[in-house]
Structure formats: C-alpha cells, structure tokens
Amino acid sequence: MKKDWQHVLVIGTIAGMVLGVFLLVVESITGEKVYTLLLNVDFVPFLQNRTSVLLEWFFHLLIAWMITWVYVTFTNRRMSTVLFISCAAALTYFPLTIIAVQSTPAVSNGMAILYWFIGHGLFGITLYYLDKWLH
Numbered sequence: 001m002k003k004d005w006q007h008v009l010v011i012g013t014i015a016g017m018v019l020g021v022f023l024l025v026v027e028s029i030t031g032e033k034v035y036t037l038l039l040n041v042d043f044v045p046f047l048q049n050r051t052s053v054l055l056e057w058f059f060h061l062l063i064a065w066m067i068t069w070v071y072v073t074f075t076n077r078r079m080s081t082v083l084f085i086s087c088a089a090a091l092t093y094f095p096l097t098i099i100a101v102q103s104t105p106a107v108s109n110g111m112a113i114l115y116w117f118i119g120h121g122l123f124g125i126t127l128y129y130l131d132k133w134l135h
Contacts, residue, residue: 007072009065010130011126015126016064017061020035039056039057043100071131090119
C-alpha cells in the first residue's frame with residue numbers, strides 16, 4: 001500500500017506539471033487565460049484574495065493526485081480509459097469558466113477550449129505512459 005501512494009504522487013505530480021506548464025506556455029504565447037483558469041480558486045469563498053501561486057498549484061496537484069489515484073486504483077489502466085478520464089476532467093472548463101470571479105476565457109472561446117482539451121489530453125497520455133513505465 002505504501003508504494004501505491006508513492007506511485008500516485010510521483011505520476012500525478014509529473015502529469016499535473018505537464019498540464020500546468022503546457023497551459024502556462026500557451027497563455028504566455030497566445031494570451032488565452034487557460035493557465036489562469038487552471039489555477040483559479042477565487043470562487044471558493046474562504047480563499048478569495050488569500051491565495052498564492054504555490055497554494056493554487058497545490059490545489060491543482062491535489063486534483064491531479066485524486067484523478068491519478070482513481071485511475072490506478074479503479075480502472076483497467078488502458079489508454080482509452082485514461083483518455084476518457086482526461087476528457088471528463090477537461091469538461092470542467094465550462095463550470096469553472098462560469099463560476100470564476102477573475103477574468104478567464106469565455107465559456108464559448110473555441111481556442112481556449114481547444115488548448116484546455118489538448119492540455120488535459122497531454123495529462124492523460126503522460127499519466128498512462130508514466131504508469132506503464134513505473135508500474
């Protein structure tokens with residue numbers, strides 16, 4: 001059991017960082033606020049105006065660890081499964097955009113949606129191959 005949580009932390013952290021860095025690069029090149037959306041927690045009442053980028057990254061990685069744990073614990077660990085999970089995670093674009101207080105991409109911004117889905121696909125592919133390699 002001890003090794004399982006270490007496995008989840010390692011691959012979840014790396015896959016989460018791939019997603020975050022990808023969206024950071026996209027935002028810096030295109031101006032689309034997809035990285036801002038990824039780390040945004042301003043809709044949580046007790047966190048408004050009290051966050052730092054480290055805390056925002058922690059929450060992002062916490063979600064990545066939870067997704068990774070579900071993937072390695074409850075699934076058949078196939079590429080189709082991880083892509084389904086990644087697509088489901090990418091669908092958070094819509095509610096997160098709607099509830100965001102700060103400026104994030106519009107719910108109908110096609111390019112931002114494309115970048116968001118590509119980033120989450122990269123998360124899933126990274127998760128899949130790291131799990132295979134380290135398992």
